[in-house]
Amino acid sequence: MELASDLYETFEWKNLHPLIRADLATIVEGSRRGANIELFKLEKQSVSFFLEQKNSLDKWLKYSGFEYTNRRDDYYISSDKDLLYELSKGEIKPGEFLGYPKCCIKNFEEGCKKYLEGKGKGPAVNFWLQAKKEKEKGELEPVLEYAFHMPCSTKCINSIEYTGLQVEAIKEKNKEAAKALREYNLRLMENFAKRF
Numbered sequence: 001m002e003l004a005s006d007l008y009e010t011f012e013w014k015n016l017h018p019l020i021r022a023d024l025a026t027i028v029e030g031s032r033r034g035a036n037i038e039l040f041k042l043e044k045q046s047v048s049f050f051l052e053q054k055n056s057l058d059k060w061l062k063y064s065g066f067e068y069t070n071r072r073d074d075y076y077i078s079s080d081k082d083l084l085y086e087l088s089k090g091e092i093k094p095g096e097f098l099g100y101p102k103c104c105i106k107n108f109e110e111g112c113k114k115y116l117e118g119k120g121k122g123p124a125v126n127f128w129l130q131a132k133k134e135k136e137k138g139e140l141e142p143v144l145e146y147a148f149h150m151p152c153s154t155k156c157i158n159s160i161e162y163t164g165l166q167v168e169a170i171k172e173k174n175k176e177a178a179k180a181l182r183e184y185n186l187r188l189m190e191n192f193a194k195r196f
């Protein structure tokens, strides 16, 4: 495997959107073993941007030596071949592949089910509305503003620990990516607050 510093020096890395870099940096730094890039979402914004990012991501991945699958431009990338195999065989869930806390995986599944049954607002809205309330009172754990996943609650110790590890790993060498991640989350929080 290449040295992490080399992987950050490539043209392709520098060309990737900061939010994509935030996800990838966690596996480069080894704070988790799996990352997911939902590249197909970019296509909805702009086809040319999607194609440019796909080109950079594909080249960077080849260079990186990471294992990956990219079904319908939904990339699952790992530093661990066995982990990717377990995912492809359905032995582990995507959330487990990404190292998410079990309590949050369960909460997300149950929350989505309730939402689809017309009972409740859905786990993402619930979390960010709760986070906004606490942020306004100055009570929100600041690290959760960098969440990569949907924490089961603003008090979830496992989420604080998991997110803390990821942020610590990317903050030093990928300041721009960390900043973009926080801004993305805070925008989501404001949008949810307006809509719900």
Ligand SMILES: [Zn+2]
Pocket (backbone or CB within 6 Å): 101, 102, 103, 104, 105, 151, 152, 153, 156, 157, 158, 159
């Ligand atoms: Zn949790």
